[in-house]
């Protein structure tokens with residue numbers, strides 16, 4: 001598709017076709033709907049003015065980049081979006097040369113642009129190439145953005161930053177940054193006034209221009225432009241992010257500037273699909289739905305772990321006013337919305353700011369509160385040093401409640417919750433525990449509520465693997481596991497969190513009786529129980545939705561080594577040392593050989 005040769009009218013028609021295709025495929029496969037519909041004209045204008053074969057096209061999070069995929073040779077493959085073996089829902093260089101970089105975690109785009117700009121300068125390619133970044137208003141709230149702008153404004157590398165401001169993060173945006181971006185003085189009126197003044201003053205030379213600039217500053221006209229311009233980055237905007245001909249002109253102007261420039265484009269999230277237009281949080285990430293009614297096609301029956309979390313946290317918050325909580329721009333995904341509505345003075349959305357979320361929660365703990373820092377397993381990776389430096393070194397009673405632990409499905413490599421056990425277990429003062437079902441989740445939350453040190457509770461996306469036929473969970477006590485099934489045989493299944501259900505499913509398929517332990521704490525371990533079991537069972541199999549490296553199997557092996565127990569064979573069914581692709585979770589797990597019917601064969605071979 002050669003966009004450069006198309007007229008504006010033809011490009012406007014193309015935008016219509018793109019919206020239709022996005023709607024058709026996302027209603028079938030699920031995906032990020034409103035972000036992608038709203039970014040369509042911006043992306044088409046990018047491709048009209050710049051060249052993704054040589055200019056680094058860098059999309060922040062890249063969940064909004066479906067139009068980019070459609071016009072870079074993937075229209076036919078788009079039907080496979082987010083399916084196992086199909087197109088990723090995010091940019092992925094292994095999928096196309098037009099995808100400059102992997103993305104999925106927010107606010108990396110400007111740093112990537114600065115790095116690319118440095119390389120372009122060093123390679124003396126500034127006449128041929130320029131980094132083009134698209135970043136949303138929500139992604140502008142993460143600190144990493146200001147690290148990049150700070151250097152960019154100083155070094156002044158040529159770069160075009162398109163700020164796609166639809167006045168939405170996943171939820172309504174919070175914070176001063178969002179307020180500033182939509183400040184009144186950024187209104188088109190002020191921009192026209194400024195333009196006319198500049199044109200008028202231009203006739204009177206530098207002296208008058210200087211006076212006008214001082215006057216503007218002295219009027220303290222707060223506009224986002226001033227903040228960026230004071231940082232040394234030109235600001236153009238706000239402009240209509242759906243006016244293709246205006247966008248093309250502006251992008252061409254920006255390209256010629258040969259310096260860093262931010263174009264503040266105002267767009268409508270969900271544009272083109274009325275039900276999803278505007279500030280509709282639920283249309284950010286959707287499952288399959290009926291286009292005409294907007295109704296979800298899938299009715300999930302079992303209660304999700306997130307719903308259980310919301311109920312358990314609400315119970316605690318109702319009883320104890322010291323219970324507080326934070327989310328980093330994921331109120332609905334983490335289930336914190338009902339608490340923010342009922343207790344707005346105790347539960348906060350701090351925007352996309354995981355580092356700030358952790359450190360501010362640590363100060364709350366120091367002041368005697370009981371913070372529940374509610375962050376997806378994958379996104380807590382962004383705040384690793386804060387967990388070490390501000391929570392654990394101070395040994396403060398912050399509870400890290402890690403949703404989406406394990407394989408998350410269609411979001412793929414950037415979002416799998418694989419590493420939290422590995423990255424948290426190594427930190428002194430940190431305690432790690434995991435429930436296996438609804439009852440044990442409430443019990444784990446009860447334990448965490450009274451625990452006076454840092455701890456982390458992990459739980460899966462969606463519902464727990466059913467394990468009702470097992471004995472009821474007992475209240476959590478530090479470092480206490482629960483033997484769910486005894487056996488005289490040689491085989492012991494050790495399950496952790498959602499792994500207990502998988503172990504039970506596998507045990508059911510095995511023709512022999514096995515012992516089954518719900519580990520409940522991976523740090524500290526139940527050493528008394530493990531020593532006892534080591535004397536009875538010599539073949540241990542580990543079931544946990546986590547990376548093998550540094551995970552549950554590692555912890556168990558470290559324990560056996562420490563105790564000089566050398567006659568126990570440990571086999572872990574955790575994830576191998578590879579990034580895990582996107583797709584339907586069951587299909588992904590099957591590709592990893594982790595379905596019970598696959599595991600039972602491995603147990604039979606190894607025992």
Ligand SMILES: Cc1ncc(C[n+]2csc(CCOP(=O)(O)OP(=O)(O)O)c2C)c(N)n1
Pocket residue numbers: 035061063064104105106135136137138139140164166168169170269284328329330352354379382
């Ligand atoms: C570090 C990190 N935290 C949280 C998220 C989850 N997340 C994905 S998109 C998004 C909102 C982005 O808002 P914006 O940049 O305005 O893009 P829009 O969808 O509005 O186009 C969030 C919070 C993430 N991808 N990365």
Ligand SMILES: CC(=O)[C@@H](O)[C@H](O)COP(=O)(O)O
Pocket residue numbers: 032061063104170284285333404408411461
């Ligand atoms: C783009 C992004 O990072 C989020 O929208 C993420 O896809 C949400 O994941 P869940 O759908 O599991 O809440």
Ligand SMILES: [Mg+2]
Pocket residue numbers: 136137138164165166167168169
């Ligand atoms: Mg936005």
